[in-house]
Amino acid sequence: MCRLLYSLPVALFVVLAAYFGVALVSGRDPHAIPSPLVSEPTPSFELASLDAAALSEEALKGQVTLVNFFASWCLPCRAEHPLLMRLAEQEHVPIYGIAYKDKRADTERFIAGLGSPFRRIGLDEQGRVGVEFGITGVPETFVIDKAGRIRRHYGAPLTADQVRNDLMPLIRELARG
């Protein structure tokens, strides 16, 4: 009984060490906040777009698409931009942009300067559609399946690694299914 009691701290240490070890090795990002919208239907919205037609969630149905929230005032969006261009031009992924809290003229200038990876760009000047999607900043990206359900949420700028190892396999899988 006594020996059992004395080995308790050691046992506690082993349990804690195992817990921290697993948490460290698993690579889980404790700052990542899972979006409750994943596997939910895309929120309905209707936005004026840069060209004449409006952009609504109906435009997203029927194919696997990306929705990318960006803004001309956002530096990480500029950094992410070449990656989106490559996705659109080489992988032919349809990307719909939503300009979050941005003025039309600024969005136009941003696109004119860098080129557009987007099929269409919705203008969310008030940031209300951003709230519907539960974004906390820009850029954020959503993967939407053929049925119009959100399947993945990236709450930070995409990286080349993510695109190769996570995004593209997911898009291929969703396109087959």
Add this chain to the structure above:
Amino acid sequence: MKRVLLLLALLVAFAGRAIAVEPNERLADPTLEARARAISKELRCLVCQNESIDDSNAALAHDLRVLLRERLGAGDSDQQVRDFLVGRYGQFVLLRPPVEPATYALWFGPFAVLALGVLGIAVYLRRRAAGEPAPVQLDESERRRLAHLLKEDG
């Protein structure tokens, strides 16, 4: 001088009341505004994360304050407003996590640890009271050595 003192007194009096809610955000109806304030104190600003949207100056916090006032004005209940935001931002948006199976460890863990500690102390005290051994007497040679040492000291 008096005026300076008065100004200082006023500054001190209002310093604690500096809040992020801007005048143009407030609702005309004081009961609705009070409800809005109460709800926004319990909602996390997702940009700064350790501030409520009532305290935060972030643009998103401003948007959410305006949004929740709009919804209250449109006749939503407090719970409906909270559910609306939880549905979009997840339970992380609530500064006070709800009591449910996933948060039992969070809510009850400290009490469990406390109970374990109390149990440990109780066991320890009971054992000590029951099995305290009688003090061992010195034998003849030890007593002589002790007397010798005491004498040497004095």
